[in-house]
Amino acid sequence: MSVDNWKTPTSPSVGSSGKEPIMLSIRNLHVSVEGDEILRGLNLEVGPGQVHAIMGPNGSGKSTLANVIAGHGDYLVTGGSITYLGRNLLEMPVEERAREGVFLSFQYPVEIPGLSTAQFMRSALNSVLQARGEAPVDAFDFMERAGRHLDLLEMDRSFLSRSLNEGFSGGEKKRNEVFQMAMLEPKLAVLDETDSGLDIDSLRIVARGVQALRTPRRSMIVITHYQRLLDHLVPDFTHVLAHGRIIRSGGRELVRQVEERGYGWLLEELPASAPAGA
Amino acid sequence: MxxxxxxxxxxxxxxxxxxxxxxxxxxxxxxxxxxxxxxxxxxxxxxxxxxxxxxxxxxxxxxxxxxxxxxxxxxxxxxxxxxxxxxxxxxxxxxxxxxxxxxxxxxxxxxxxxxxxxxxxxxxxxxxxxxxxxxxxxxxxxxxxxxxxxxxxxxxxxxxxxxxxxxxxxxxxxxxxxxxxxxxxxxxxxxxxxxxxxxxxxxxxxxxxxxxxxxxxxxxxxxxxxxxxxxxxxxxxxxxxxxxxxxxxxxxxxxxxxxxxxxxxxxxxxxxPGTITDLRGLAMGRGQQLHDHFTLVEHAHEGGKSFQSFKSVLEHQSRSVFNGKVLIEPGATGVDARQGSRSVLLSDMATAHSRPQLEIYADDVKCSHGATVGELDQDAMFYLRSRGLSTGQARALMLRAFVADVLPGGLLETVPRGEDMQSTTALFSGPVHRWLERISKQEDS
Structure with a gap:
């Protein structure tokens, strides 16, 4: 089997209009962190409205992929390309990516004591709206928009006046990430282990919240260890990432295979040279 | 001479x-x-x-x-x-x-x-x-x-x-x-x-x-x-x-x-006896400015409490100095004295000096002091920028959060105008906002 050059069964013409560009195209991506090569020739294409699940063992490079898409400076791209809606994503500053519709749900959201969630979110929303050429929201509009999403995520209004993520439980932090995603209405959302550290109830709420944000236009990359999130949020495509590249792709059935059999059988099928990278 | x-x-x-x-x-x-x-x-x-x-x-x-x-x-x-x-x-x-x-x-x-x-x-x-x-x-x-x-x-x-x-x-x-x-x-x-x-x-x-x-x-x-x-x-x-x-x-x-x-x-x-002293201050420096907070709290009687928190935010080649001395005289038992200073440097050329001093001549007292000097947290900066905020906006938001607790009544959310200017909270918020607005308009440096 040829894993190196595998692509999702998607072509640029998959969308309804037939002419729109691919949402995201990653080609032969190589990324190092502090001198260690983590991604070693990763390829991935995501079309509009598609949900791609990325699974893989610890240390396989899942979070690296998420951070590189968002633009974290600690991750050094040493080769390959990422094209987002026809543009070179790697040349765009972090905030420009966000303003153009890229959203990362953080695995470990940062706590900022003293900065209220409302103030942060309203500033962020207005930056994004301005980039889209839309009018900024005032405090009243903001509360109206925020209220709808908070209800869906079963979050109390008092969230907004609390310091950003400070003292939030694991579940509250992840709900806050989904809340931010709902507010910013991204075109491409990358969810980095949004299900980790959640109890069953929180998982259900978070999954339902993300599912509600699924539209025919919005694409998602869902990075997870477990099947449980994907029970609620059924992916169109599933990829297994190991040793810095995608070693197997398939449909939703691959989720169950991984859940039942783990990753060992996939790793054993790899050509001997693969782990070292191409 | x-x-x-x-x-x-x-x-x-x-x-x-x-x-x-x-x-x-x-x-x-x-x-x-x-x-x-x-x-x-x-x-x-x-x-x-x-x-x-x-x-x-x-x-x-x-x-x-x-x-x-x-x-x-x-x-x-x-x-x-x-x-x-x-x-x-x-x-x-x-x-x-x-x-x-x-x-x-x-x-x-x-x-x-x-x-x-x-x-x-x-x-x-x-x-x-x-x-x-x-x-x-x-x-x-x-x-x-x-x-x-x-x-x-x-x-x-x-x-x-x-x-x-x-x-x-x-x-x-x-x-x-x-x-x-x-x-x-x-x-x-x-x-x-x-x-x-x-x-x-x-x-x-x-x-x-x-x-x-x-x-x-x-x-x-x-x-x-x-x-x-x-x-x-x-x-x-x-x-x-x-x-x-x-x-x-x-x-x-x-x-x-x-x-x-x-x-x-x-x-x-x-x-x-039984005095309560709460001292807080903020210095915001740019260019070649030097701002200095000097405190000396002398507990000469029993049961006094003192709390001090001084902060600075420094751009360019500006400097801040904090000298904080707590003196607990003989017999001033049961005193509780706390002191801290924190500085954020926005430039490699900025300098913060902090010198806490405790002189204790009494028994049964509680004293603490701490000082930190650093840059804005890079992970937090990335988090804010990943939501669409520019580097300048992200810095300004983090600085707002940093300074708020040393201001009376906190920091107003927006620049006070008209009649709103005539409150003590507004009196402090005005200059802080003007300073931070400049920061928020700065692009990556």
Missing amino acids: FDSLSRSMESFHELLPYLPGSTLIHASRQRAMERFLTRGLPGRRDEDWKNTPLGSPPIHPGLAFLAGEGSAWREPPMLAGAFGVAFSGTAAARVLAPEQPDWLELGTIASVLEQGSHSHDLLSLLLQRPSSLEDSLDDLNTAYLRDGALLRVRSGAPENVVVHLLTGLPPGRDAIYGRHLVVLEPGTSLTLVEHLVSVDGAETGAFVNGVTKLYLGHGANLEHLFVQEVPGDASLVNSAHVWQGTESSYTLRSLLVGGALARLEARVQSSG
């Missing part, structure tokens, strides 16, 4: 006739000037001034200042509902309160000085030095003291009295000496706002030596707010000398934004 000293004494004698006060006062001025000339301006040899090079500012005031002949100035709006005293450095102090209630005495220091022996008690309060004071600026202030506000809150006063002391500095390089005397009788409370601005917002290179003497009676409660936003390259040294009676509470909130060199000293001495 002798030459310049004798010239200084000559200048002093030329100016003395223009200074208010009786022969008795002038004798005190003469002795103070002699002490000052023996010691000179504080410099590097003085441990408490090691990182704050005052240099050689012009120390002799001009005649316009002494004669109080300067033209009246148009004061910025006073705080809503506040009694006020305005003092422009060239014009005499002016009481801005048409009617004074029985429970408030509001006057000028010039009149106290002129009354001489009739106001003996006030004079001794006005001239008292804290025991910890070693440097000579207080002497220099006594020698050239021109005017200021006299303020006494009497029992029966309501709880929400606000007095706004506005000092306007003239353009040019004048030496300005002011002194305020504030007396809170037992059980009274007051919010005192000391506000340093320049006349008509013009840049000034003045040398300011300001002293405020504060006396808190048994159970009195003083909230002292100090805001300095003087444009230009002024050298500003202001001192608060505080005597706290039994179970009184003194709160200081200081904001240093302007001037080339600005220092605020708070010397707080307990004169009875």
Whole structure:
């Protein structure tokens, strides 16, 4: 089997209009962190409205992929390309990516004591709206928009006046990430282990919240260890990432295979040279 | 050296006739000037001034200042509902309160000085030095003291009295000496706002030596707010000398934004048990500015509590200094003294000096101190930028969060306008917002 050059069964013409560009195209991506090569020739294409699940063992490079898409400076791209809606994503500053519709749900959201969630979110929303050429929201509009999403995520209004993520439980932090995603209405959302550290109830709420944000236009990359999130949020495509590249792709059935059999059988099928990278 | 000293004494004698006060006062001025000339301006040899090079500012005031002949100035709006005293450095102090209630005495220091022996008690309060004071600026202030506000809150006063002391500095390089005397009788409370601005917002290179003497009676409660936003390259040294009676509470909130060199000293001495002292300050520096908070809290009685938190945010080559000394005298048992300083450097060239000092001569006390200096957290910056905020906007938001807890009433969400400007929270929020707005517009650097 040829894993190196595998692509999702998607072509640029998959969308309804037939002419729109691919949402995201990653080609032969190589990324190092502090001198260690983590991604070693990763390829991935995501079309509009598609949900791609990325699974893989610890240390396989899942979070690296998420951070590189968002633009974290600690991750050094040493080769390959990422094209987002026809543009070179790697040349765009972090905030420009966000303003153009890229959203990362953080695995470990940062706590900022003293900065209220409302103030942060309203500033962020207005930056994004301005980039889209839309009018900024005032405090009243903001509360109206925020209220709808908070209800869906079963979050109390008092969230907004609390310091950003400070003292939030694991579940509250992840709900806050989904809340931010709902507010910013991204075109491409990358969810980095949004299900980790959640109890069953929180998982259900978070999954339902993300599912509600699924539209025919919005694409998602869902990075997870477990099947449980994907029970609620059924992916169109599933990829297994190991040793810095995608070693197997398939449909939703691959989720169950991984859940039942783990990753060992996939790793054993790899050509001997693969782990070292191409 | 002798030459310049004798010239200084000559200048002093030329100016003395223009200074208010009786022969008795002038004798005190003469002795103070002699002490000052023996010691000179504080410099590097003085441990408490090691990182704050005052240099050689012009120390002799001009005649316009002494004669109080300067033209009246148009004061910025006073705080809503506040009694006020305005003092422009060239014009005499002016009481801005048409009617004074029985429970408030509001006057000028010039009149106290002129009354001489009739106001003996006030004079001794006005001239008292804290025991910890070693440097000579207080002497220099006594020698050239021109005017200021006299303020006494009497029992029966309501709880929400606000007095706004506005000092306007003239353009040019004048030496300005002011002194305020504030007396809170037992059980009274007051919010005192000391506000340093320049006349008509013009840049000034003045040398300011300001002293405020504060006396808190048994159970009195003083909230002292100090805001300095003087444009230009002024050298500003202001001192608060505080005597706290039994179970009184003194709160200081200081904001240093302007001037080339600005220092605020708070010397707080307990004169009875169970005092509560809460000192907080923020310095925001850019360019070559130097801002210095100096505190000395002397617990001489049992059961006192003191809390200190000082912060600075520094751009370019600016510097901040924090010297915080807590002295716990023998017998002052059960004292709880906490102190901390935190600085954020926005440039590789900025410097923050922090020197906490604890001197403990009593048993059964709780003391702590801590200091941090660092840059803004990079993970937090990435998090905010990943939501669409520019580097500048992300920095400004993080700095807002950083500074809010040392400001009275926190930081308003937006720039105060119109009537909203006339609250004490707005008085602090205005300069902070203006500073942060500049940061938020900066692009990646």
